[in-house]
Amino acid sequence: MKRTNYAGRTNESQIGEEVVLKGWVAKRRNLGGLIFIDLRDREGIVQLVFDEKQDPAAFKVANECRSEYILEVRGLVRERAEINPDLPTGKIEVEVKEANILAKSQTPPFEVKDNVDASEDLRLQYRYIDLRRPEMMKNMKLRSKVASIIHNYYDNNDFMDVETPDLTRSTPEGARDFLVPSRLYPGHFYALPQSPQLFKQLLMAAGVDRYYQMARCFRDEDLRGDRQPEFTQVDTEMSFATAEDIQDMTEGLIKRVMKEALNVDVKTPFPRMEWQEAMDRYGSDKPDTRFGMLITDLSDIVKDSSFKVFSGTVADGKFVRAICVPGGADHYSRKDITKKEDYIKRYGAKGLAWVKVTADGYNGPIAKFINDLAAPINERLGAKEGDLILFVADSFHVVADSLGYLREKIAHEMDMIKPGQWNYLWVVNWPMFEYDEGFGKWIAAHHPFTMLNEEDLHYLEDGEDPHKAHAQSYDIILNGNEIGGGSIRIHDPKIQEKVFKALGYTKEEARARFNFLIKGLENGMPPEGGLAFGFDRWVMLLAGADNIRDVIPFPKNSKGIEPMTAAPGTVDQEQLDELHIDVKDDSENN
């Protein structure tokens, strides 16, 4: 029997027609003489009816069926006596004339339904059953659809789809490279790419002009919520393009994806927000603009306050900033606020000052110190009776991190985010360098190949402070999540040399690390730039999923294990011998 269409696509226009359907038994009810089966395929569910009197052979087959058996049926589409409004096929059913069991199934380890209560590891171990759930199938279809739009969009805009190697070379930048021992060259290793960054720049040197790739990338990082050791990047690069050109091109893609995959119209151009403003007002380089409650600077108002914590902070050249939580006075108890104070200490905050706004002025532990400034503070914050004001007094980064965290947290707790918003925006004009406290040195805020703003080039000269420079880089943000980022790259080898110097490399170190890129720059590199999207995360947001693993067909779990195949696994000593490596007995250290 040749299938006529997907079960889930059966519809009213086919009433009276004969159809052949194939799918999984999702549900089965035996009403004595009549059996109803919900037949499921990737497009949905349709109800089958087996009538013992009319079609005894088919009925017998239906009677043998159990959950998740695979069935093929030939039957007639007919109107349903009782319409099921929850089902797209709810107006019809199929009267089965002939049926065959194509495959049997053991009792599945968990039910194939949304909101299943199986543990994630069990779901991942039986991923092929988990993916049958309508929600998961919807995610996979969305992912495929978005990939299709991406290919189509770039293919039609003169981008060339170019593949770059997965077996490449580890750079000393690449702590966290996955390594692959070479069989032919003892003691030598390939590395899996953390991104195709240098390859795509060299493709611009090759004259490819416009490049894109759905690139698999690998990073052996410590695992956190939504990180995966392998992930997919929509990688693009354009020659002779300005940052604006690249942003426009990207917006065109997003607009199409939103329309074609979700039927949502988004307005372009997206807002461009300066990095400085994002940090000042949202306390984040990935600002969520779906709600207000902006961070407001009060340093000038409190600089002479008798509250020494505030005035002292300002005197030290630091900042006193606040957010005003509308209606927060009743919502949060003193105890709740103390918990939040404990939390923000991880950002380096020494404390969380707060007042509740009442008809009679401020209320709370510091009220008596700043009641005299209530009028200008309230005015600037737009605070009114019943609001809660949270202050942090500290350095720029501590204030931003602390209030940025509180702003987001409280918005979620108080349900301030109206659903259905798709706030895309660009964060632009990033600092070129940032100081890494951990390493105790300056590092590249994006990567060492990022071009400075033209007007900041003088900072690279002797006697100036290079760390004041800003970069021609940009991140694309969706609802407070960074989904991509990029920059114009350095194409002049002399500028690249100065940037390497600002990062603390000697000439020799730079050559040792990036020889092939430097040679590329010396052999005719056009001005160029690009952008990379985190495909998995973007699809997660588009799907409305809150776990990145729900949009990856076979993800690693939070421990880096893929439970279905039980990877990683042990291997034969013979294999290791061929690769000239030994497993070290360092068990004491682990």
Add this chain to the structure above:
Amino acid sequence: MKRTNYAGRTNESQIGEEVVLKGWVAKRRNLGGLIFIDLRDREGIVQLVFDEKQDPAAFKVANECRSEYILEVRGLVRERAEINPDLPTGKIEVEVKEANILAKSQTPPFEVKDNVDASEDLRLQYRYIDLRRPEMMKNMKLRSKVASIIHNYYDNNDFMDVETPDLTRSTPEGARDFLVPSRLYPGHFYALPQSPQLFKQLLMAAGVDRYYQMARCFRDEDLRGDRQPEFTQVDTEMSFATAEDIQDMTEGLIKRVMKEALNVDVKTPFPRMEWQEAMDRYGSDKPDTRFGMLITDLSDIVKDSSFKVFSGTVADGKFVRAICVPGGADHYSRKDITKKEDYIKRYGAKGLAWVKVTADGYNGPIAKFINDLAAPINERLGAKEGDLILFVADSFHVVADSLGYLREKIAHEMDMIKPGQWNYLWVVNWPMFEYDEGFGKWIAAHHPFTMLNEEDLHYLEDGEDPHKAHAQSYDIILNGNEIGGGSIRIHDPKIQEKVFKALGYTKEEARARFNFLIKGLENGMPPEGGLAFGFDRWVMLLAGADNIRDVIPFPKNSKGIEPMTAAPGTVDQEQLDELHIDVKDDSENN
């Protein structure tokens, strides 16, 4: 200046228009007061004219230019005094009004032109220069174009683009797996996939129904001519499909690729040739049908011959077969033929018997023994005066391999292959198993998940010989090259168990190796099958290239090294410590 279009796309319709172009200086001629520059971008070349009198500033810039400098120009398109018929833009030139050097270049290590005489390693080391050559750029564009058609085709045929993991588990089948040591789990390794075979089968169990992926695959094999350790596979799988369904779907793709990428019409359906016929008549499981010279069996004619080599071979149940080389008598000397005889000894042939056909009967060392059979032999072979007949008498495989090799070799030497042919065909009905002389055991001819022909299922029963079974598998051949292959898969766990047994696995071994697949079969696996294309090789043939590295942007050389980044490389001991491995000092053994 904003580019108006690619240099190579400038055309007559733009005469009189102002254009802005950006590209590389391909050639420069200074005629004193006039400079001509060929400006190259990925779309081609256009001639720029700089006139010292009219535009002295632009002329000065042109005067500074050297090969491979990057230039932006603003100018007017005008008719060319002397048309260059070899150039698509040969009727026009651009009178430059304004010019800037965007990047300088060192003297390139080799000239940017086709048929460059640089060594391949130098070309690969400076790949970004090598890829500027028109031929290489054409290959990259073709590759991108074909990828685009593939995405479009499968996306529009209800296939879902699903990504499978690159960090997966090594199976004991997987000698030649690339391994990736785990940092989190000492002594454990991920393996890079040799193909997504089991994942795609399990996606069918998940109900994906139609799957495709442009999948990166990895195989740590000994390197040969056109093998790369990483390669790209167009991977597909379909549920509820017959072998014919999958072949039809594939033909639809090929037809579109041939039309849209090469403007060639190919006729579908492609011929289906039985494996047995391919081996009997072409001596190959990837027959080249662009020329005749088929292998012909003469066993019945020579079985009573006085030439004991022939009659004895037939008496032993083996074969005497021949090819007739039209006009071969004059083309090949006795010495030439002896060389060929030496060559086919590597296939196990004990000798190469031959005769030249003259007006007076056969001529050559064995002529006197078989002149009596010349009439029926000539008749069957269609041999005539001036032809050369080559005989091999041996077992089925030795005869096929030897005559198959000679057939191909001679066709190339004698220029028998008319260019411009695109002979696609299917080789079907393969043996299920083949005996591996090296391992001394039966192995799967395709892979252990291939379904048998229904009528051969009985061979799996006790007391029968499973190795007689044929499989529902098929290879797709283009001009004598295998470009893809596939099969219907086993979806019944009982049949899979019997096949594992025929391959010599105990139940426990099979479980240990393929546990997750077996579980998948037990949990509702639909009847299904699929096909995988070798993308690199197909593009190579479409491009008319004879080296697979010429269609891979950054390939490994024939020693497994990628000369640009110098991968694989050494890594810090610290990185190895983190991965719990040591490099073994086995230098004596290497």
